Amino acid sequence: MKTFLRIIGGLVVLGIVCLLAFIFVPVQRSAPAEELAANWEPEPGQGEYVMHASDCVACHTAEGGEPLAGGRAIASPMGTIWSTNITPDAETGIGEWSYDDFRAAMVDGIAKGGTHLYPAMPYENYRLMKEEDIRALYDYLMAEVEPVSNEVQETQLKFPFNLRFGIRAWNWLALTHDAGFNPVGASELQDRGQYLVEGPGHCAACHSPRTPFMSQDGVTADEDSFLTGGVIDGWNAPALRGEGSAPQAWSVGELADYLATGRNAHSAANGEMGLVVEHSLQYLTDEDNLAMAAFLKGMDGAKVETPETVADAGPIVTPDPEADDAGRETAEMLISADPEMPLGARLYTDNCIGCHFATGKGAPGIFPELQDNHLVTGSETKPLISVILNGAEVPGTAKRPMTLRMQGYADRMSDDEVAELATWLRKAWGNDAGAVSASDVAAVRGADATH
Known part of the structure; x- marks a missing residue:
């Protein structure tokens, strides 16, 4: 009863806040559009x-639907948000929008007619884009994209989140x-990378933590919490700076390779990151992926001045001898095939060792490492469980056209066995993460069945 009353009380308070926002908080609009040259x-x-750099396709294209015609379900803590049709269809898309309408949506989260957009649209980040890029995107959508008539399902969140005027307070x-955009000024290369990461790439939307109000805690590079890691729908978006992060441990070349292809000698892109590579990053130039990698590396102290030096930039941390020793111990135990091995190790030997090997190092560019893999050791266990149950796929890209697939083991392993394997993986080769329970596995399996 007390819990119920607390929930009701919280909803009442939130409703009052939304009402006060409607009365007292004005609609927030940024400065007028920058005047471009008359002949621009x-x-x-x-x-x-x-459009590719901003990853528009991934959100505004439903599975099996027409590109940019909307209708994709986007999960949020408030409920399901349905992406809009951004083709130039006059009835169901943005065909009647002026540039000022479009810019207001990109920069302030306000659609034509004054409707507040839910912040699943990352206008927190897009507002950092350069005026000429926003204008070029508008011109492309209006002149080069085929209009598609597609009446998208209306987003209907529960009270009080259905009261869009409350977003005024959120925006405030x-x-x-x-x-x-305000460049740090590290170098021309890194400034270009900063722009792509902060603005069109909207990396902070996933890789920065969230405040209690669900806004991004760290939107630009001058904030300490920027890109220090987040959680999206039960999946870790790992930190992109600080000790143990991929930009710190990988060379700039390796990081750029991952961005462009979704794979490198260490890891493979899964979940939302796989979609980012498939729909966005693979279409960027080598120079821009290198620029993003150089910027991310530079946040941890590496100095990369020109593209010519990027491929030679190595890790700024030295290998951990203790982790190497632990890795050797695990490999030796697996190779011994001792019948007294723990169940998790025996399950690994039966199902995984052929691809990821006894060392847990996998095959560069094909099978990812399991040692120090953030998907394996992250705070959220759902991703690892999901991959074991359902398998995984890394889509082909222009540079790496072969699609990589891992089979799933949902029909082969029980909940207890998946839990044993996952727990073992999170402790093997020097990994140091918590245990996975059979109930954790059952929850993921049940959610998959419902979906």
Whole structure:
């Protein structure tokens, strides 16, 4: 009863906050659009390139649907949000939108007619984009994308989240950065990478933590919490800075390779990151993926001045001898095939060792490492359980056209066995993460069956 009353009380307070926001908080709009030269025109292909860099396709295309015609279900803590049709269809898309309408959506989260967009649209990040890129994107969508008539399902969140005027208060708390890009000035290469990471790439939308108000805690590089890791629908978006992060442990070349292809000598992209590679990053130039990698590396102290030096930039941390010793011990135990091995190790030998090997190092560019793999050792166990149950797929890209698939073991292993294997993986080769229970596995298996 007390819990019920607390929930009701919280909803009442939130409703009052939304009402006060409607009365007292004005609609927040940024400065007017920057005046571009009267004869300004986007560079050939600029708008399409910005569309890819901004990852528009991944959210605005339903599974099996027409590109950019909307209808994709986006999970959020408040409920399911349905992405909009951004083709130039006059009835169901944005065909009647002016540039000012479009810019208001990108920069302030306000659609034509004054409707507040839910922040599943990452306008917190897009507001950092350059004016010419926003204009080029608008011109591309209006002139080069085929209009598609697609009436998207209306988003209907439960009270009080269905009261969109309450987003005024949220914007007042969240949009603390002026529109436009402010480079750190580390180097021309890193500044380009910073722009792509902060603005169109909206990396902080996943890889920064969230405040109690669910806004991004760290939107730009001058904030300490920027890219220090987040959780999206039960999946870890790992930290991209600090001790143990991939940019710290990998070379700039390895990181750029991962961005462009979803795979490198250490890891493979899964979940939402796989979609980012498939729909966005593979279409960027080598120079831009290198620039992003150089910027991410530079946040931890590596100095990369020119593209010519990027491929030679190595890790800024030295190998951990203790982790290497632990890795050797695990490998020797697996190779021994001792019948007294723990169940998790025996399950690994029966099902996994052929691809990931006794060392847990896998095959570079094909089978990812399991030692120090953030999917294996992350705070959220759902990703690892899901991969064991359902398998995984790394899509083919222009540079790596072969699609990689791992089979699932849902029909082969019980909940107890999956829990034993996952727990063992999180402790093997020097990994140091908590145990997985059979109930954890059952929850993921049940959710998959419902879905």
